[in-house]
Each structure stands twice: as structure tokens, then as C-alpha cells.
Amino acid sequence: MGEGAYAPGHTLFSTAIGMCGIAWAQGTVIAVQLPEATPERTRARLLNDLPRSAESASPPAAVQAAIEGIQALLNGEPRDLLEVPLDMDRVTPFQRDVYAIARAIPPGQTLTYGEVANALGDPSLARAVGQALGHNPFAPIVPCHRVLAAGGRSGGFSGGNGVPTKLRMLQIERVRIGREPGLFDG
Known part of the structure; x- marks a missing residue:
């Protein structure tokens, strides 16, 4: 893998509105999921249309920064999250x-x-x-x-x-x- 790239993965994380999910691959965020009724439903909806990825207990630094930015935003901090790289390959x-x-x-x-x-x-x-x-x-x-x-x-x-x-x-x-x-x- 090249510089800035990392193995695909996903994880759930706690926020002020509930358990969110995030998935990543090749140096970018490929999906984020807002809380569903249960963590299991959040994970299932996050992974619904994604290539299979192993869960990672330790997200890469860029993904951890994205998680912290989302947590701050959902705690009321005025974050724009523009620094988070997104993989737009699956969108029109x-x-x-x-x-x-x-x-x-x-x-x-x-x-x-x-x-x-x-x-x-x-x-x-x-x-x-x-x-x-x-x-x-x-x-x-x-x-x-x-x-x-x-x-x-x-x-x-x-x-x-x-x-x-x-x-x-x-x-x-x-x-x-x-x-x-x-x-x-x-």
C-alpha cells in the first residue's frame, strides 16, 4: 500500500446522539452511518452496499481524526469536517x-x-x-x-x-x- 493508504475496515463509535459507524479504505472514508435502533442495525446499514471489510479495533489516524470531528460536531462544536477525505467512487x-x-x-x-x-x-x-x-x-x-x-x-x-x-x-x-x-x- 502506498503512503496514506491503509487496509479496509470499519468500526462503531459513540456520539451524543448514539452509536455511529464509519468505514474506510485506501486512505479515504467510504461510508458513515448515523445511529440506528441498535448497534447491530447501525453496523448492518453501514456495511449494506460496501465491499466486505474486517473490523478494526484501531482506526488509522486519519479515520480517528474523522471520528473525533464527528463526535465534536454532534457535541455542538461548529465543525465543518472539510478536511475528511471521502471516496466518491460509488456516487454519481x-x-x-x-x-x-x-x-x-x-x-x-x-x-x-x-x-x-x-x-x-x-x-x-x-x-x-x-x-x-x-x-x-x-x-x-x-x-x-x-x-x-x-x-x-x-x-x-x-x-x-x-x-x-x-x-x-x-x-x-x-x-x-x-x-x-x-x-x-x-
Whole structure:
């Protein structure tokens, strides 16, 4: 293996919202999984579409840094996680474009599906943006939770426990949705 490359593996790790999973290969993160109902379900969903990989008790340094960044983000630290290298080989060019825009949304801020579509140059792509985010294999490194439906509505969310997980992540980031005071507003 060349410099920066390491054997494929995966592991589960604890966060403020539950047990997450991460998988890696060849120097990049290949998938992240938000908490499911049980650690076993989290692992199964993480590995669902991945090549077989052995679990590693000790992730490589770059993966450990990604884990620590995710833990900090889910503890309320404003982390953008842009330094985490992602393997985009399993996603389409359109998904790559959507994920690049989502990654550029700073913690605590949001865009709508329509705004992401506009940034792509075609306002009619809002639904396709939602579908691409629904297939995001890198949440929260690609922060699809920061993309909302029109009018500040939550929209869908395929990670973890669905929309409640999305709303919890937005609350952790102190995002205010709509006109109602947020959980952390005093």
C-alpha cells in the first residue's frame, strides 16, 4: 500500500446522539452511518452496499481524526469536517455536485433543496437534490441535515431515526427553523 493508504475496515463509535459507524479504505472514508435502533442495525446499514471489510479495533489516524470531528460536531462544536477525505467512487457525478454544495454549508446554517438546485444552475432539480441527499453515504460529514424543504420545513431524512434525527442534529447546531424559538433560544 502506498503512503496514506491503509487496509479496509470499519468500526462503531459513540456520539451524543448514539452509536455511529464509519468505514474506510485506501486512505479515504467510504461510508458513515448515523445511529440506528441498535448497534447491530447501525453496523448492518453501514456495511449494506460496501465491499466486505474486517473490523478494526484501531482506526488509522486519519479515520480517528474523522471520528473525533464527528463526535465534536454532534457535541455542538461548529465543525465543518472539510478536511475528511471521502471516496466518491460509488456516487454519481450529480451526487458529487450536490454533496460538494452541502459540505460548504457552515455548521448552524441551512439551505433549502431549491437553493441547492439553484446553485447547481437548474431550479427544477430540487426534487433530484432531495433524492441525492437521501442516498448520502457520508452523513454528517456531508451535512445533508442542513438542507431543508421550502418554508423552513424539515423535509425528509434517511439517516438514523429519520426526521427526528435531522431535527436533533439541527438543534445541536443551534439552527433556528421557522419563526419558533429554537431549543437553545432563551
